[in-house]
Amino acid sequence: MLESYPTGLVACVSDSFNIYEACEKLWGTELKDEILGRDGVLVIRPDSGDPCTVILKCLEILYTQFGGTVNEQGFKVLDPHVRMIQGDGVSYESIAEILKAVKAAGFSADNLGFGSGGALLQRLDRDTQKCAFKCCEIEIGDKHRDVFKAPITDPGKNSEKGT
Secondary structure, eight states: OTTTOOEEEEEEEOOSSOHHHIIIIIIIIITHHHHHHSEEEEEEEOOSSOHHHHHHHHHHHHHHHHOEEEOTTSOEEEOTTEEEEEOTTOOHHHHHHHHHHHHHTTBOGGGEEEOOOGGGTTSOSTTTTTOOOOOOEEEETTEEEEOOOOOTTOGGGOOOOOO
16 A cells, blocks of 8 residues: 555554554554655544553554654644554544543643544444455465454454355
């Protein structure tokens, strides 16, 4: 994605296995130079677990890996090449809780965006019955490879592997 879209905003769900390892080792180490060399923003999306806990830990990791600044109000702002978006567990009430936790941890709300998930509607969504259809296998050349999700922050979101 970073190579295909060298400019602009690129968002990526990053919790398929270990969101913290993805922030530290994948985005913050392996792909760091590529991210910092882009004319754009990588938006990292955790998609499972307690939003306040996951967001704060990811912000700490990303600030350590990418650095940033402290704004005039005294809050930490990530390097402009990285941001986060929270879509899972977002409701009118949870947005206020998340922003309160972010502020208490010394981070600026500028680091974070929100997606309008089903909880902003009538609260009937794919998580109501814990059911979603997802990619479970890919074929590259003549080789088949399982695709699945097993987030450390929410085992209830594990998905099935390919056939």
